[in-house]
Amino acid sequence: MNLSKENQIENLRLIRRKEVQTKTGLGASSIYAMMQQGTFPKAVNISERRVAWIESEVDAWIAERVAKHRANIATMEA
Template sequence: MTLSKSQQTENQRLIRRKEVQAKTGLGASSIYALMEQGKFPKAINISERRVAWIESEIDQWIYERIAQHKAAIATMEA
């Protein structure tokens, strides 16, 4: 499942960690661990001591988790 171009354009903003945590339900350590494993969007530097994530990338990650969940359920029911 991928986001449409309009959805991607709508979500072209930077969000800080607390908002990423609120959207995903993940804690800070889980976010950074998944980033390290290449399983979560990388943060970008917005200043010397600040990072943020591109909201559309976080949304895409969420949609992919939902799609995996639905596929797993469909497989179990088949």
């Protein structure tokens, strides 16, 4: 599947921790703990003292959580 240049740029957008927190509802310590456990996307070093996350990876993590939630509800209702 070939993505348009616009979609490639959108998928590679870097977002800072506060935006990650807003999108996920997680606190900073939870984000870093989950990164350490390998259950949350790793941050990318963007400078010596700055990190950011690839937005599409965070969005995929959120989508996975929503899918699991919906599957659990469907299982309970069956």
